[in-house]
Amino acid sequence: MKNNARLFLYGILFTIIVAAISYLLSYIPVLSSIGALAIAIIISMIYRNSIGYPEPLRGGITFVSKKLLRVAIILYGLKLNLYIIATDGLWLLIGGIFVILFSVFMIIFINKLFNGNENIALLLGFGTGICGAAAIGTVSSIIKSDEEDTAISIGLISLVGTFFALIYTFLFPVVNLTDSVYGMWAGLSLHEIAQVVLAGSVSQDSLAFSLLAKLSRVFLLVPVSFVLMYIWSKRTTRESTTQKVNFPYFLIGFLLLAVINTFIAIPENISQAIDEIAKFLMIMAMVGLGLNVSFKSLLNKAKVPMISLLVTSSLLSVITYFLLILI
Template structure:
């Protein structure tokens, strides 16, 4: 505990600070998760004693992150798919395919590493930072890549909060159309809420419901990439010679995550308990991302370069266009 406590305490302090600042900023413009990463990076630049903090920061960035993801499952409910209808699911299938297939092609074109490219695709396809954070432990992503992926998707979201309502009014979109479009194409939940409610109250309610449905895609996405990463490890020359232990590398926390979602779907959690678990999950994830920020060296950003950022902007723009077209064809 003596080795872990300083790093854990520092991560929790940054998480609390980021949460306070995020609540102080009006309109949910910037989430606590993104703030925590940036504060962590700044703290590392100013003063960071590796001997004192590393053990606890490592624990928070790995173990606490998995704990947060497990609790996140309690806020998911499969029955919401029935509420939004089959047409929404069709739109989501198109946008998910666009994000992951388009992300694969752009990753190849810009020579972006496999892990970073797919985290950007997951953040674009599903729900920004939460999806990236959920995927990171499964594919054993580098902390610098996690920070980069969340930062790049966040910057697009900030732009869309302003641009989406303007485009909606210029094109004379109705509330239903705009709600489906924003809910299926803007990355982070807070950004969806900010942009859609800026357009209208009705559009905001529709967009929020659609976005909650989209968040459910975390489950199959993480399971699929867990399988893909396992197969990729088997193909490594050093792994062929040694026996790979499936039990040790299987992401068991995802099983608990799915179990929590199933229990909530069957109504075994009260609304009060769900809200409490969601609150704990959010703060734990903010603390974990603060720890990731503390572990991120800005030199790694400069080494990564601008190509992943361009990759993220192009992919998010592509998803926005495809979403608009599919909503026009399916929803009308």
């Protein structure tokens, strides 16, 4: 029993070490544009496919990739101020609904045309439409996606989203948008919060509006998850399976922290500390997920979803750009 407990802790320690290395590497100029999440997945995949999965440590690693991932998602709730979203960001919620519907249906449509992996396409659709890794982690728990598909999806969304964020920063001087409209464009169309910050940091106004637009989409994670649960339960019933749809209880914690952040003024230093903890827990979870990906599976599963993601992201950028100009 003591030996099992020791191996469990060693598994957690393993993810901490790799996460810390990934975090530090993300400060290197070239790697900083990729981000710590993608770095952690890449390192873990290289480890798995060269050295092998550290089987004795599986218990602790699985705990991190499943349980601590959900803790990280809960802590994301502290980014939301429901009052600001309900007032200043109300019309952005409508834009967010459009972005989610477009992303999910377009990725699934393109993926189906070329017979790609359905699970990964679904995860990428919600990851693109809502908030990247956090949305993929939530949706994967509802549809019971395996860890390999989840890791591939998060890796793709991190890399493609970062690529688009960098393009946005280069386009800023030539797109002929005001700082605030450019910020809304980035917030409505980019995948991860970190990518929105990267693209929106060209000025204070653009950063403020990009975060408002993005957090309006993050807020939609809760209602969208309940809608998906309903649809998925109907699907499993129709297919006469005994498998039950998981209720993502951690979303209650996510919403509760959003309510707390709305009505209680949390000191900025504490808020920043919690944000860093959530980020590090997410990186640790990526280590656990990345260890489940084989390069062979990546090549077989990722090609079509990757094309679907690139095409959908490109269309999303163009459509939201012209919509904002017209508005």
